[in-house]
Amino acid sequence: MARYSLESINEYARRGYAVRVTCQSCGHAVDWNAVSLMRELHRLRASMQIDKVGARMRCSGCGHRGATITPAAADW
Numbered sequence: 001m002a003r004y005s006l007e008s009i010n011e012y013a014r015r016g017y018a019v020r021v022t023c024q025s026c027g028h029a030v031d032w033n034a035v036s037l038m039r040e041l042h043r044l045r046a047s048m049q050i051d052k053v054g055a056r057m058r059c060s061g062c063g064h065r066g067a068t069i070t071p072a073a074a075d076w
């Protein structure tokens with residue numbers, strides 16, 4: 001996959017990518033709809049910056065806080 005400048009959730013939404021959130025502890029991965037995630041962050045008045053979003057994500061598998069965010073193909 002080509003690497004773009006994907007520094008915020010807005011970029012993912014605009015380019016049509018899903019947001020893959022991978023736990024840094026157990027590797028559990030979840031794909032988010034970028035538009036849904038953007039709306040949720042907006043509602044929470046949270047940062048759209050990828051590193052900040054990753055830092056606040058809590059794993060639903062192991063409860064670890066801190067995830068790596070990468071683009072994934074959107075299949076909806």
Ligand SMILES: [Zn+2]
Pocket residue numbers: 023024025026027028059060061062063064
């Ligand atoms: Zn985990």
